Amino acid sequence: MLLLRPGTLNFPLSPAEVWGREGELVLEVGHGDGRFTAEIARRNPEWNILGVEISAASVTRALKRLRRENIASVRLYHGQASFALRNFIPPRGLSRVYVNFPDPWPKTKHEDNRLLQRSFFRRLSTRLEHGGTLLLTTDHEEYWKFAQAEARASGLFAVETPPPPEHHLQTKYALKWKEQGRSFYHAVFTKTGEDPEPWPLLERFEMAHALMEGTLPELTSFDKQVIRFDGGTAVLLEAARDLGGGYFFLTHLEEEDLTQDVLLEARPSTHGLYVGISRFGAPLVTKGVQQAVAWLVGWLEGQGLKTIQRSY
Numbered sequence: 297m298l299l300l301r302p303g304t305l306n307f308p309l310s311p312a313e314v315w316g317r318e319g320e321l322v323l324e325v326g327h328g329d330g331r332f333t334a335e336i337a338r339r340n341p342e343w344n345i346l347g348v349e350i351s352a353a354s355v356t357r358a359l360k361r362l363r364r365e366n367i368a369s370v371r372l373y374h375g376q377a378s379f380a381l382r383n384f385i386p387p388r389g390l391s392r393v394y395v396n397f398p399d400p401w402p403k404t405k406h407e408d409n410r411l412l413q414r415s416f417f418r419r420l421s422t423r424l425e426h427g428g429t430l431l432l433t434t435d436h437e438e439y440w441k442f443a444q445a446e447a448r449a450s451g452l453f454a455v456e457t458p459p460p461p462e463h464h465l466q467t468k469y470a471l472k473w474k475e476q477g478r479s480f481y482h483a484v485f486t487k488t489g490e491d492p493e494p495w496p497l498l499e500r501f502e503m504a505h506a507l508m509e510g511t512l513p514e515l516t517s518f519d520k521q522v523i524r525f526d527g528g529t530a531v532l533l534e535a536a537r538d539l540g541g542g543y544f545f546l547t548h549l550e551e552e553d554l555t556q557d558v559l560l561e562a563r564p565s566t567h568g569l570y571v572g573i574s575r576f577g578a579p580l581v582t583k584g585v586q587q588a589v590a591w592l593v594g595w596l597e598g599q600g601l602k603t604i605q606r607s608y
């Protein structure tokens with residue numbers, strides 16, 4: 297299980313379950329092609345390493361590299377760093393975080409997109425052990441200064457700015473910028489205090505389905521439906537017949553720091569018409585999933601079907 301599928305895991309992660317052993321937990325945010333991830337795994341074979349990356353192409357490249365190099369102490373997650381930090385890492389469970397060449401978002405109006413801002417440092421403090429560190433390496437002087445100011449303003453981190461260690465300058469981006477003669481900046485943020493406000497896990501649910509009776513409509517077309525709710529949006533994009541006499545509804549969900557493409561289904565079962573989330577792709581059953589199912593049930597009620605039982 298090199299690639300983590302959150303729908304199949306308990307939160308927070310149990311190192312024994314996921315890595316097969318206890319050990320120091322280290323996170324790399326935005327690992328790109330995984331070159332640095334492989335390097336720290338070779339240097340520190342006792343670490344349990346989690347790599348998080350939002351680009352699917354980069355995750356694929358990193359997976360190939362880790363397999364090729366036979367590295368067994370790394371797990372990867374394709375998604376947002378904040379989701380992984382919040383849900384995978386036990387309170388004070390993390391000893392170190394690496395962030396190499398984060399997207400700088402240079403325009404002032406895009407500053408909110410920067411990872412290393414005050415709210416992030418506050419949340420990070422709940423997951424780092426006391427004295428735990430975040431190590432930043434960047435070619436972007438302005439972001440480097442911004443991150444330092446934000447960390448200090450959180451009141452929870454001490455900041456030092458030693459020169460970057462040589463192996464931090466071997467990542468894909470470091471090599472690219474080195475060729476162009478750019479300078480590099482480094483900062484070590486050490487946790488000195490903790491945000492008293494806990495950062496609770498994402499709310500997960502066991503079930504999101506209903507049993508209905510009646511006859512499913514014959515659909516010749518399906519108009520895209522956008523459902524907005526407190527905390528996100530669900531978009532039912534398309535409906536498709538399944539061969540068992542039901543329908544699948546391709547649904548895109550955006551919730552805070554989680555994006556999922558899931559299938560809803562409406563199909564005959566032994567107890568009646570099952571209308572709910574399909575297990576395909578091991579989705580996380582979230583509030584958004586429940587909202588999408590509730591919409592579908594309401595829509596089918598509008599077509600004359602009756603709800604016998606609701607589980608959401």
Ligand SMILES: C[S@@+](CC[C@H](N)C(=O)[O-])C[C@H]1O[C@@H](n2cnc3c(N)ncnc32)[C@H](O)[C@@H]1O
Nearest residue numbers: 326327328349350351376377396397467468469
């Ligand atoms: C400039 S690249 C650097 C990649 C690599 N660290 C290197 O030095 O070669 C920034 C990477 O961060 C990833 N990224 C940006 N925001 C992220 C987030 N919120 N969570 C996880 N990865 C993220 C991007 O997809 C991209 O691969």
